[in-house]
Amino acid sequence: MGEFDLIERFFKRPTPQTDSAHAANAPPGVGIGDDCAVLPIRPHTQLAVSSDMLVEGTHFFPNTDPRRLGHKALAVNLSDLAACGARPLAFTLALSLPEVNEHWLSEFSAGLFALADAHNCPLIGGDTTRGPLNLSITVLGEVYVAHGQTQALLRSGAQVGDDIYVSGQLGDARWALMVLQGQLKLPQALSEPHHGSPTQDSPLFAAAQLRLEQPTPRMALGLALRGIAHAAIDVSDGLVGDLHHLLQASSAHLKTPEPLGASLNTEAALGLMAAAHYLPKDLVLRCVLSGGDDYELLFTAPPSARAAVQTTALASHTPVTRIGTLEATPGLRLLDAHGKELGGADKYKSFDHFSSQLA
Amino acid sequence: MGEFDLIERFFKRPTPQTDSAHAANAPPGVGIGDDCAVLPIRPHTQLAVSSDMLVEGTHFFPNTDPRRLGHKALAVNLSDLAACGARPLAFTLALSLPEVNEHWLSEFSAGLFALADAHNCPLIGGDTTRGPLNLSITVLGEVYVAHGQTQALLRSGAQVGDDIYVSGQLGDARWALMVLQGQLKLPQALSEPHHGSPTQDSPLFAAAQLRLEQPTPRMALGLALRGIAHAAIDVSDGLVGDLHHLLQASSAHLKTPEPLGASLNTEAALGLMAAAHYLPKDLVLRCVLSGGDDYELLFTAPPSARAAVQTTALASHTPVTRIGTLEATPGLRLLDAHGKELGGADKYKSFDHFSSQLA
Secondary structure, eight states: OOHHHHIIIIIOOOOOOOOTTSOTTSOOOBOBTBSSEEEEOOTTEEEEEEEEEEEBTTTBOTTOOHHHHHHHHHHHHHHHHHHTTOEEEEEEEEEEESSOOHHHHHHHHHHHHHHHHHTTOOEEEEEEEESSOEEEEEEEEEEEEETTEEOOOOGGGOOTTOEEEEESOOSHHHHHHHHHTTSSOOOHHHHTTSSSOTTTSOHHHHHHHHHHHSOOOOHHHHHHTTTTOSEEEEESSOHHHHHHHHHHHHHHHHTOSSOOEEEEEHHHHHTTOTTGGGSOHHHHHHHHHHOOOOOEEEEEEOGGGHHHHHHHHHHTTOOEEEEEEEESSOEEEEEOTTSOBOOOGGGOOOOOTTSOSOO | OOHHHHIIIIIOOOOOOOOTTSOTTSOOOBOBTBSSEEEEOOTTEEEEEEEEEEEBTTTBOTTOOHHHHHHHHHHHHHHHHHHTTOEEEEEEEEEEESSOOHHHHHHHHHHHHHHHHHTTOOEEEEEEEESSOEEEEEEEEEEEEETTEEOOOOGGGOOTTOEEEEESOOSHHHHHHHHHTTSSOOOHHHHTTSSSOTTTSOHHHHHHHHHHHSOOOOHHHHHHTTTTOSEEEEESSOHHHHHHHHHHHHHHHHTOSSOOEEEEEHHHHHTTOTTGGGSOHHHHHHHHHHOOOOOEEEEEEOGGGHHHHHHHHHHTTOOEEEEEEEESSOEEEEEOTTSOBOOOGGGOOOOOGGGOSOO
């Protein structure tokens, strides 16, 4: 099968029609098949752009379920749009494949398009070539402009005194990865109900593996937080590492003499991992604080917005937990349930692809 | 060196300022460093998007000069914008690297940014990870909308009776590749003036190698052809293959009962390769008609536009050659200088990455 046949068979779909919500006068867009895709952009919007690359052996195991991989390749990009409060418009896919495996391609494209359809985000172009397995997606979204101000959620808008929130769960992707890598033996309490296959058949492990392999981008929450959150980022490198990015960007924006800091309530954080009761507390903290690959939204909002944040969470069907406070004092403080400092925050560093997760 | 240090050192540059030609009221864009880049888009424009991936061993040799590679990775994407008559806005780079080689990164980014700066096309985001060498770029451009009509040049606008043109030279990239692959021994006439190193020091070979490794995207010509050309495509797969794509798209658009065809003047085509006099005629024809990797513009325009096309070529400092005619009769006909059909057009098939160039 050649490149053009492959695209025709697995990736070509009817040219997306211009969304009826788009300006009625805008000429229709042109999808896959020309040198470029041409997209109408609505007035009073800006374009949000993000690119993420997933590489076999670095970001996923060679035997990863291709349907989940198709989902994840787009999900990690959509998550960046969510963190900016952007609405998805379209995406491109550049795909390097070692061979044409029709089953793999069929499953991969099914997972990819299921998520794309759920978010009304058509594939509009890309590239297919031979080489080591590599999935490179660029996603385009729109953010609104009101009164000359962008409505994008940025990392740089946090203020001293802001509450710190995180959506959904944290840490599950990391302990699932540790089990798959053979670094962590599944505790008996988790594997007991399942005779014969102690690690792979536990429902809690299966749920954690799903979080690793098929993360949920928090699109509705991201859109709903516009005008409520001061700053947002998605948790891909790990909570502490991404909080550090947010603090850095906000400090730079505020031109504070010293970098901003934060206190985190570790009890609230521990509660974010479904399997927390079955694993050692230190491991749970490491997974939650620096696990990475969570694709949850980490955001800040003023205390006056607490009711609005909870309403937003309910309306977007996304759990949100308040886990800390943004402070003028530099550094990160880990507190227990009584607000007493635990120490040891320094060891929860960011995930960095060059001290690679899988390698 | 970690991912964030690497980006900071080799790829972070001052946030691009909003072009003064942009709407004065548009909020400024946000560059590298947030979850997404946020770009203002001017009224009465549409977005043009293209993604291309270059893989080591498939698209370039492991020892390719990294500065040229940085140029080429962006050039092949810009060429797609040129073929649509789009003006570059910005690009993202997703980069997978087997190791952090500072010399390589420094040279690569120098080549990349030199071309980006020449076309006022800033890097606004991307991804860096560990893995087999892979360069994935998505370029964004703007096309104008006038009277509710897109001004984008498309593949699908060609008409029966149109002249067929190509810019610049064709075929040089292919014979340079054949020499580098050891498939073609440099003819003595080309190597003679250079004692000692018969293949690598000939000026004609060096020029052809430059065409392979550092192609020139025809941005000015693409922009200038709007309103003159009926259809355009860039020659990446080879002249015959890309002409076939243009004919297919235009036939579909016109809903012709049979696919459109074309006659090509092979004498004019032979003249497009600088080394034509020194190589066997059959080889020259193969390089010109199906070599690929040329990144020239192939376009059609009505005979009434001949003077306008030549004026456009002069104004954009880009040679343009009329090489054929678009016809209602399906198929491709190769003609000699006297208009007599040569036959054998079928053997000049398209380059396809899955019958890979380098593998």
